[in-house]
Amino acid sequence: MHRLIEKGLMFGNLIRVDSPVQIDRYNRALRHLTGKTTALTEFHIDMSGYSPEVGDELGDDLYLNREGVNRQFILLTTDQKTAPLLNAKFSTSRGILRQFIDTNQPQLFALTAQDAVAGELVNSVYRAARPEELLDIRKIEIEADTTSGTVRTAAELGRMIDRFKSDKDAWWDDVLIGQMIGLAKKTGDVTRNPVTLPQMTFEQENFWTAMFGGFYVFRGDQPPTMIRVSDQADAGNFPIRVIDMSDRTAVAKFLKEHNLAEPLVDARGIDAAAILHQKMDFMVAEVASRHGERLIGATRRDLRALGRKYAAQLPEEWQGLAALARWAEDGGPWPKIDSNHPAYFYTLRAARHDDVELVNMLLAQLCPMDIRQLFICHKEAFYAAYTTWPDEKRDYVADFLAREYAVDKAGTRDRLFGHREDTRTARPATKRDVIDLVGPWGAVMRGR
Numbered sequence: 001m002h003r004l005i006e007k008g009l010m011f012g013n014l015i016r017v018d019s020p021v022q023i024d025r026y027n028r029a030l031r032h033l034t035g036k037t038t039a040l041t042e043f044h045i046d047m048s049g050y051s052p053e054v055g056d057e058l059g060d061d062l063y064l065n066r067e068g069v070n071r072q073f074i075l076l077t078t079d080q081k082t083a084p085l086l087n088a089k090f091s092t093s094r095g096i097l098r099q100f101i102d103t104n105q106p107q108l109f110a111l112t113a114q115d116a117v118a119g120e121l122v123n124s125v126y127r128a129a130r131p132e133e134l135l136d137i138r139k140i141e142i143e144a145d146t147t148s149g150t151v152r153t154a155a156e157l158g159r160m161i162d163r164f165k166s167d168k169d170a171w172w173d174d175v176l177i178g179q180m181i182g183l184a185k186k187t188g189d190v191t192r193n194p195v196t197l198p199q200m201t202f203e204q205e206n207f208w209t210a211m212f213g214g215f216y217v218f219r220g221d222q223p224p225t226m227i228r229v230s231d232q233a234d235a236g237n238f239p240i241r242v243i244d245m246s247d248r249t250a251v252a253k254f255l256k257e258h259n260l261a262e263p264l265v266d267a268r269g270i271d272a273a274a275i276l277h278q279k280m281d282f283m284v285a286e287v288a289s290r291h292g293e294r295l296i297g298a299t300r301r302d303l304r305a306l307g308r309k310y311a312a313q314l315p316e317e318w319q320g321l322a323a324l325a326r327w328a329e330d331g332g333p334w335p336k337i338d339s340n341h342p343a344y345f346y347t348l349r350a351a352r353h354d355d356v357e358l359v360n361m362l363l364a365q366l367c368p369m370d371i372r373q374l375f376i377c378h379k380e381a382f383y384a385a386y387t388t389w390p391d392e393k394r395d396y397v398a399d400f401l402a403r404e405y406a407v408d409k410a411g412t413r414d415r416l417f418g419h420r421e422d423t424r425t426a427r428p429a430t431k432r433d434v435i436d437l438v439g440p441w442g443a444v445m446r447g448r
Contacts, residue, residue: 001386003398008406009375010383011052013083014044015076022076025116028147029074030054032118034063047083047097049074061087067127068211069137073097073144075117078108088380091208091358092140096121100142104197111146111197119144123204131212132238135219140202151197206355208362210380216362218355221258227251227362245366252339255348260359262351265328270415276325279346279370283318284310285396286369289389295396316342317369346370349417360417371397372405376413 004010017026018041027037029049036058043053048064048071055061064072068089081101085094101108111117122141128134145151205220214229224240231246243250255261264272277300284307285295293306307314320343323335337344345366350359357377364370364377374382375397386394405412 001383003394004383004386007398007402009398009401011044011084011086014046015080015083016042016044017051017076018042025076025147026074029116029118032147033072033074033120034066036063045074045076045080045083047080047085047094048072049076049080050086052086065089069125069128070123071121073119073121075101075108075112075119075144077112078105084379089210090204091361092202092204093121096140096142096202099202100144100200103200107197111150115146115148115150117144117146117197128211130237131215134209134211134215134217135238135240137204140204142200142202144197206358208358216358218254218258220355225254227254229365248344249339251366252344255359259351260353260355261348261363264347264349265324267349270418273325273328275416276321276328276347278372279367280307280318280321280325282371283315283321283369285393287313287315289393289396292390292392295392296399298396315369317346319343321346356417372401372412373416375401375405376416 001010017023023038023041026045026049031037038051038054038057040051040053040057043051045051050064052061055063062068064074065087066072071089071093078101081098085097088094108117120143122143123137123139125133125136128137206218208214208216216227216229218225218227219240226238226240226242228242228244231244243254245251264270264275281300281303284303285298287310288303288306289295291310295302298306307318320335320337320341323332324337324343324347326332327334337347345363346369348363350356350363353359360373360377364373365381368374368381368385371382374385386397389397
């Protein structure tokens with residue numbers, strides 16, 4: 001993984017913790033949550049306050065995520081909101097933490113100026129012993145306070161102030177007044193600067209989880225469906241429909257039935273042909289790397305040459321995308337690419353809906369040779385795949401992502417997955433009709 005780390009593609013944007021004050025606050029919060037502390041004098045933390053160095057020191061990469069279902073967090077600074085979330089067990093965790101920090105930015109900024117904020121993403125399941133218990137996770141609540149209990153103390157002071165204002169005899173209650181003064185020394189003037197962290201609740205309808213071998217859960221759609229990542233994953237005893245990811249036709253039908261994905265060539269606001277060619281280049285690199293070709297700095301021209309050199313070994317996925325690119329660019333014959341064709345899922349992206357990121361995550365796992373989409377949409381799957389690649393491919397992938405993606409992350413994501421209004425001239429109705437009839441969805445619809 002050293003290539004990825006050196007280029008900032010792994011453990012990038014982590015927050016450095018190296019001052020004695022920060023380390024002391026971190027240890028107070030860590031002791032408060034786990035009963036443990038760190039002896040390190042320098043380390044890095046992610047959005048949740050998890051540190052890979054501390055995890056290594058403690059011999060526990062889940063020291064802030066016990067059992068994987070109740071993620072704890074330590075906030076030393078609101079800057080953590082831009083950091084990655086490592087060892088994520090649920091796809092929703094990062095979004096929940098980001099929304100919590102954004103919503104309470106002023107309060108958290110004030111609180112972390114004096115102390116660390118420790119908290120937890122709480123649900124009713126403390127330990128998922130069986131896969132079907134994942135479906136019991138429906139709501140996530142955030143509980144948070146400083147290690148000294150500033151928020152709790154401020155709430156208590158607020159109640160005393162209300163009592164003082166409403167009770168006509170409170171002016172003569174020396175005990176109450178003394179308690180208020182004592183609490184105010186800890187919290188400041190809560191009437192002018194309220195110290196509150198309102199309880200926030202988040203629905204967890206549709207999500208991905210790494211637990212039990214991996215599942216994609218879609219409960220917001222009817223009928224509710226789970227997609228099992230691996231045939232070796234724990235099958236469980238689920239009360240809802242379960243589809244194996246290896247059942248390509250079933251997955252394709254599910255995406256179509258709920259309008260979750262759309263063909264790239266029919267998507268608005270993107271250069272579909274350019275995206276197809278890039279995917280084809282990744283496939284050429286896959287073949288060339290197996291033959292020991294050095295690919296660092298390889299240009300599209302270089303990859304075309306390698307494609308010609310290894311033309312007989314290019315996979316069916318490449319052949320299918322090449323035929324589709326010829327149709328898109330040169331008006332060639334429409335290729336028959338149904339759900340059984342290896343290239344099928346490479347021709348799709350998430351449609352416009354609330355679960356764009358989740359569906360693109362699923363598609364990335366279905367298209368492992370598209371290393372850019374895998375890296376952007378499913379870091380866990382990317383890192384797992386990276387360990388299996390030959391050094392030549394690792395060199396190429398790290399170099400490509402650093403040169404072509406890291407320099408313009410937002411722009412790349414927008415070009416690949418954004419749903420912008422199409423300002424170009426619409427395609428002729430005849431081609432649109434052809435897509436509807438025999439395009440990527442055609443074979444699925446015929447097989448229903």
